[in-house]
Amino acid sequence: MNGVRIKDVAAKAGVSTATVSRVLHDNGYVSAAARERVEDALRESGYRINAVARELRKRRTITIGLILHGALSNPFVTEVVVGAEHAAAEQGFSVLLFNARGDAEREYECVETLLSRRVDGIVFTTAVSGDNVQRVVDAGVAAVEIERRLCPAAASVVVDNYDGAQEAMKHLLELGHRRIGYIGEPFPEAQARHEATDIARRRFDAYRDALREAGEPFDEACVVRGDYPREQGGWGGLETGAAYMDRLLAQAPDLTAVFAASDLLAAGALQTLYARGVRVPDRMSLVGFDDTFAPHLAPPLSTVRQPMFEMGFKAASLAITLITDDRAEPPVERCAMSLVVRATTARPGA
Amino acid sequence: MNGVRIKDVAAKAGVSTATVSRVLHDNGYVSAAARERVEDALRESGYRINAVARELRKRRTITIGLILHGALSNPFVTEVVVGAEHAAAEQGFSVLLFNARGDAEREYECVETLLSRRVDGIVFTTAVSGDNVQRVVDAGVAAVEIERRLCPAAASVVVDNYDGAQEAMKHLLELGHRRIGYIGEPFPEAQARHEATDIARRRFDAYRDALREAGEPFDEACVVRGDYPREQGGWGGLETGAAYMDRLLAQAPDLTAVFAASDLLAAGALQTLYARGVRVPDRMSLVGFDDTFAPHLAPPLSTVRQPMFEMGFKAASLAITLITDDRAEPPVERCAMSLVVRATTARPGA
DNA sequence: ACCGGATGTGTCATCGAATACACATTGCAG
DNA sequence: CTGCAATGTGTATTCGATGACACATCCGGT
Secondary structure, three states: OOOOOHHHHHHHHOOOHHHHHHHHHOOOOOOHHHHHHHHHHHHHHOOOOOHHHHHHHHOOOOEEEEEEOOOOOOHHHHHHHHHHHHHHHHOOOEEEEEEOOOOHHHHHHHHHHHHHOOOOEEEEEOOOOHHHHHHHHHOOOEEEEEOOOOOOOOEEEEEOHHHHHHHHHHHHHHOOOOOEEEEOOOOOOOOOOOOHHHHHHHHHHHHHHHHHHOOOOOOHHHEEOOOOOOOOOOOOHHHHHHHHHHHHHHHOOOOOEEEEOOHHHHHHHHHHHHHHOOOOOOOOEEEEEEOOOHHHOOOOOEEEEOOHHHHHHHHHHHHHHHHHHOOOOOOEEEEOOEEEOOOOOOOOOO | OOOOOHHHHHHHHOOOHHHHHHHHHOOOOOOHHHHHHHHHHHHHHOOOOOHHHHHHHHOOOOEEEEEEOOOOOOHHHHHHHHHHHHHHHHOOOEEEEEEOOOOHHHHHHHHHHHHHOOOOEEEEEOOOOHHHHHHHHHOOOEEEEEOOOOOOOOEEEEEOHHHHHHHHHHHHHHHOOOOEEEEOOOOOOOOOOOOHHHHHHHHHHHHHHHHHHOOOOOOHHHEEOOOOOOOOOOOOHHHHHHHHHHHHHHHOOOOOEEEEOOHHHHHHHHHHHHHHOOOOOOOOEEEEEEOOOHHHOOOOOEEEEOOHHHHHHHHHHHHHHHHHHOOOOOOEEEEOOEEEOOOOOOOOOO
């Protein structure tokens, strides 16, 4: 074990621990001679500061907690984590990572552990329970939510799903598509806003509104968004997308384009189209949502890019700002969605 | 700030801090009456233990560090992280996450920070510098490498790329394919083993050997593994895969199957095949490697599954075993690759 | 009645670094 | 040559929890 303490260094350099500390932090008065001797001692002894002791004394850990809910291999998660870590590292912060796996109980435990560990801030990627977030705020620790906004007292980083979906629809309409299908997640028609389901609703609303604004009649036959198993095996969106596209092909054979509310659904749809020999984009255009593995598909999928790295980055930065500045209002930062046109969209009948 | 200390709880319950500590850890003798009063005080004051202070005193942090090298959106990384976190959480350990981004210098800094923070163990996913790993071992901290084996003094979790590739080839040969192409990463022919390039070599060796064992002549025209930009924009393997498949189609038009040394390359290949109208698997079979987004492709890609979750899980478990048991020899654990047959492979001319 | 073990509780040093404070020493202005 | 600020350095306390140790008390056995 590396047992070199500041005391040992001080002894070696023939000074007191206070002087070593002053050299380490470059504050206070230290004579050139003493400084040199201390620096030598530091080097020779291979001293490594004990961050735990410093944290206790300073009552700051220079650490943020990151709680995520990775249903295994949710591609969404990766970039958020990488972005958050990047921002934290830039400011000299460390990241404690916890996976609450979509469970409020576990999320509660993660919060408790993080507060016990006296992190300076906590970033929630899609928090499950607002109470858990509130708990962090109550403890006087910076709290930032990503994607959701369950706790008004916390800061948050959000995107506008409506805007993103609107862009996708605008793109299809501008290409000349009139009959456009929709594949998406279900959501209870009547339910409070700002829940997980709200994302699905916002995307769907944009679809419906875009059609209306284009003067196209809304046709139920063009829409499939039944319930599908969200639990087992990750999202389960793949098979669903495939099944839904099949249904769409049967219900509305005159469709020339489909808007899928996620890349996963789009990927499933693409599989059906491939199996049925429907060429993309020649006979069917397709737009996805998220931009996770979209570029890997054949053909590369046009999709709405959700800036996940940026969201993670902003969230961590926000947390750190809150920690160092501690201002009054926890802000709400918005990230912009953007359409990425690849190879699955073209003029109808091209 | 939550400033409730064990001292406050003790005062409230009318006992000493030692008694509170005994209640908290359920050891030593505590009378029923005292226990009850302490438990009440604990509840009422909302006491939360200060893990930092405990860590300092106990000289154990119940934390492991995880260093990764996520070139943005490397799909490989996610599952490893999730697996490691899962194993750690099961044992009550926390995970400090650092991204060294493929840079030895940064990796060095990550190690220093983690050692400063007195983590009990460090898991390296594909370490960059063996010296950095050795440094951890020298500090008396448990070190585990994933995928590589740069430091013999550290434990490691490895997979056999040769075995995996062999399985892929066996599958194609058993289906009746004779002329099988190869798309892969380049590697210097003459170079020490156990480097990053070794993975590429092992996969290629398995391809070549499998053909030989099947009595098929080795044909350079069936192999494309030139140099492609590994740096910018993640792996850059996608465009490469597409370009290589194009070359293969031209060089060896009689191929009935192709083995791609990664899913990314396979995805690129699939894009070319789609663009050229070559039906998969009817006119061309394709096997990938890694099993990252393979199920999302159209058609779902047959591939060799690299058990990434398991590798992360095992690595963290191993680290924790090393911490708690501290035995003599750091073990080398092997994970098995397994072929996942999906929809891109079939008998030739089927 | 006395002793030893089981039971119950408090005191205080400790983990390693930071820092308030006290105490020197020097330099320079008045 | 006195006084005060600037410069250097060491001592001792603190952060919060732990646990070794000391000290009680109570009980049953002899």
